[in-house]
Amino acid sequence: MDVYSHLNGSASAAGRSATTSSTSPTQITAGTPTHNTPPNATLSSTSAANESDGSAQSGQLQLQQPAASVPAACLACRGKHLKCDGMTPCSRCLASNSECIYIASRRGYKGPRRNTAANPNKRHASSSPDVSPSASGDGCPMLLGHTSVSAHAVPAPTMTAVSAFHPAVVLPATEPASPFVPAPPGGMASLQVFRNPYLNGTQSRPMAVIPPTQHQPSLAERCFDAFYHFFHAGHPFVLPRDSMVRLMKEGTTNLDAVVAAMRYIGSLYIDAGPARAMYLDEAIRLCYQPTTPKDGFLIQALLLLIIGLDGSCQQERARELLADCERIAVEINLNTRSFAAMHGRGNLVMEESWRRTWWDLYVCDGMIAGVHRITNFLLFDIVADVGLPCEEDQYLTGDIPQPMYMDDFDDQLFSGEDRPFSSFAYRIAAMRNLGRFMRTPVSLFPGDENVAKIESLLTNWKIHLPEEKRHNVDKKCKLDEMMFQGHFITHACTIMLHQPLSQLDSSPARAVTSCAPHRPIASGESYNVHTQHTITAAYEISQMITQPVPILSHTHFFTCVITLASIVHLSKWALYFLPEEEDLRQQIRLNIGALTKISEVWKAANTACGQVKGVAQEIYRTKKAHQINPAFWVGFTQEEMISSLNADEGIMQEIEGMLAVTQPQ
Template sequence: MNSITNEFVSGRPSPRDNADNLSMFFDFGTPNQNQNPSDSMRVLSIGQGQEPVQRGGIRVSLACVPCRSRHVKCGAEMPNCSRCLQDDKPCFYAKSRRGMRDRNVPRKRASLREAGKGSPGSSSSTAQSLPSHNSRELHRAASSTESYHAASDASDSPSSSSPRPRPSHKVPSPRRLLELYYSSFHKAHPFLLPRYYFLSRLQSDPESLKHLLPIMHYLGSLFLPDMASSELRAAALREIELVNLPPNGFTVQALLLTAIAVHSQDELVHARAILDKAIYLALDLRMNSRTFANMERDPVMAESWRRTYWFLYMTDALFAAIRRAPNFLLFTVDATVELPCEECDYDGIIPRPRTLDEYEARDFEDEEVVFSSFTYLIDLTRITGAILGFDHFPRKEMEIAVNNADAMLVNWKLHLPKEKQSVIDKNEEVDEILFQAQNLLQILLVFIHRPLSRLFHSPIEKISQCAPPPMPHQMTGEEDKTYWLHTKKTLEAAEAAINLYALPCPIINHTPLGICGLALSTLANLSACAYVLNGVEWYRTRDRIRLGLGGLKAMGEIWQISKRTETEVKQIARSVFAMARPQDAKNIDNAFAFQGIETSTITPDIQALDVGWEELGQLEYFNTWDGMSGSGMNGISI
């Protein structure tokens, strides 16, 4: 174990020791390194003919790295600013990156152009005529400037100065793909290093990230319109299929990201195999132990390891829930790894990590203790592990299991602090982790209550791979008394789950792991329109169904699993809305006559229901009507 973890610890400077590496991402307005120091203190006055005068040595835009990372005003005192002294936090300044670009590159490129003018050969042959070490140096300088600097110079663009031929179509740079990954995917899956620290490590130790970069490039490319990502996908899959993958945390991260990406492109079996590989490697490294992260000297890197394990834990649970598995692997594994911090701290100064024991004791404290959003999502995932498989219980045991599961979910919600009850954070932005937590809560409520409600599962729902119906159970007359309770809870949860996708933020920035939950909620609303609702409520629920389909459509622009799920849900919706609406008891005969069925064939128990609708499986309705043809829609469009 020591030999494995030493490669994480060795050679990793702390943020204070790494100020030189950090300086390339900040521009504090410091003087050019090539300037004479005395010249940096002089400025020209506005009037001509006047002598240059000196000005104060305090630079206007100077700020320490901790204050910049927290986006707060810095006093800029040296050696430690007043804010860091007040907060008792380490204070350090990054050096300017002005003048750090290789100034020999333009001269080398000019010599290449001059050589190309005097030679009848192409630019590639000209480059070959130069010494090999000069060509390698030029390529290294140009690629470093293009890929990893925070800002690029127009003089370095390939169209103006690159000696290599330009491709016929525009190919996004690695830097651009990383920017897309962090802006569009990372917020909902925040277990990799924050952007600033990731780029710093990419500059100082690119070898450690070489297996992780391809999958990040692929995921970033998915958010570019009209971008063919097949080659990037193939490159990412080749990396994780190597037999000599290094046994470290970065490999676990690469496997986890690839599993999410492959699952979201509707390859569920392949994604499960990749995720299992990530789980086995993580357990072999003992990432489930607090020791693994605590051996890391860099606190940000240690936080990334903690987040990686817990996101692996949550992904394992969601994959199992979609496959209707009775449990998931990591639910049975003891984990002593500490809990993740808040997102604002992850990109700044990492506080002391808290433990699961502290979280369990929070309800008995005199003062309310607020944990990170990530922690509440982890707790809800643990409840998911206790709930999975309940629908395989006998009917008599299911009622008890549902009551226990409902009590755990309601307890989770009641003990949320006030600042965590909304998915909007203090910056008036959607907290993607809380979004996932609140969404998972509503989906679990739909999952446990619908089998005991009057929102029956029609046979055509079997075509849904994301939300197949549960195992059939024998109904009894005594259960009619609880139908209204479970029906009401299912409808409230399904409505709340779909309404989350109406928040004013890009739907495609939500995690694709919630697509199947969106389908489950939409199908519950479809069943409500078929069996329970009428009048104004029927129209309102139909609008929520449209919202659910709209969310699937938006996610389907990127994720194949959403596109396939949208097709399945639309087929089910067409079948439901082709039927006559349940308005009142006198329409029972008309509704069943529409299907060519005698009302005398209806069982007495079903006739006793106040809405007078029989389960579609008993009507054999879908054996006589083509759900894909769109006929018999009664003028209702989806």
């Protein structure tokens, strides 16, 4: 089964059916404008006129008979194996604004003939219509997903189906070109032999005269590619691209739901138009239809939808799917060690995918609970003995080692064994610390021993990291997204642990509620150790934005972590005067810039960005009102007063400039 046929589903078949019903044989009527015919093309109406009984009857027959077969096709239509109307230019080239060129066909040519007719209007045997794909089924391999059509079938129009499950809806092929046109899957490019449309149907050899037209990916294909290009590294539990393509070509039926969910996620990163909503609806329908088996692929599809909905400001709907996903995962024993081996089909990569599916569900459940503070991290209390995932390069290349387990991770300092653990394993450990914090009673006073216990867990996670795991880059100096997430989970947990006991009044940032409800925190006269922990963690989160990678390469959960750090920065900026005003200004600028960029894909970031801007404006106006009172400046030198005024004015100008084109929806 061809992978792109699977991606497009029944859309191409429906497109052919719709075209057949809407395209009728053209009738020549008086006053109808026509194009100039190509030099080797003649009308075949003379014979029909000779067989009629009179001139009137001849004219009537001429009007009613179907259009004559086209003696030649232009190069563009030949290269695409499409029907050409023989006009100059033809209607297809005219519609696509392409150059329309005709060359004489050499079908049936047997060398020069003697006594060649001098009549230029005489139709020769070598003037043949355009060549259709072979009826034997050997269609052009450039047209991935192409199926041969009969001689009487009308070819599909140049329209791209937007959904395999909504065949009646099509979009014009005017989408911007994908910046990541994929290579043919499975390295098949070296094995392809292109069929020459200028040869007889029984002959086949590489095309020597004119190269075939490059396949233009459909919207479904581009969404599939966008999923792997932008999203997969942040939540790498779905099979790697090559493995997924191989299963799709084999015709695995229970992939429909997860592929539909992948298309929905990919559509968030490109201009998909109304197809985005259709992909979402279709993915949800497939997940909940009675015939869909409850297996690991269903868990993967639901998890993708949960992540996408949460980042698209549909948190309530995401929580509903999360409850179903967790229930089904436990029902099918995804949390057990034996699940991967029992359902891996003897494929080590698939076994690794099942392990990653459980642990990514675990991490996402914790992230949603931590940043939104509405759910309670249900999976933290579920007993699981699933093997830990391997490194990302091992997963992508299929070099899967023997898995290790959380017991091995916890005992590594005492067992005496120097065993390296993957970045994914450290990400899981960071989320487990957040779960322990969420199970700790709320601290109402400094010095609480529960706070000290959680801080010990967070500090141990950081100080026992191997050297190569400390800087969010792998051995090839590329972003290690799993360690990146592990670090920001730890920083976010630090803020949530220490902020309630800090001396930073949170009331100035009470309007920032895009991720979680406001938590009132009383102000104090001086900094304490909890304040320092909170400010340091917020600073570290802002510095993570400076990583030399596209901000959209991170998981969308980074949005709420940036928002959490912004609340700390704004609370600190609300103080009347700070010696480090300039450094704070740069941190706020970093956070707003990151939220602005992330909002290009995720609506939740757009909402957070607008709220942070509104709070900054409110703090600025409040400080200005205080600065009008001369008593405010008692004890300040003139240099400190000028520095404070300039810093406040500068940060507001930058915020206004960066958010001029980004307004909350």
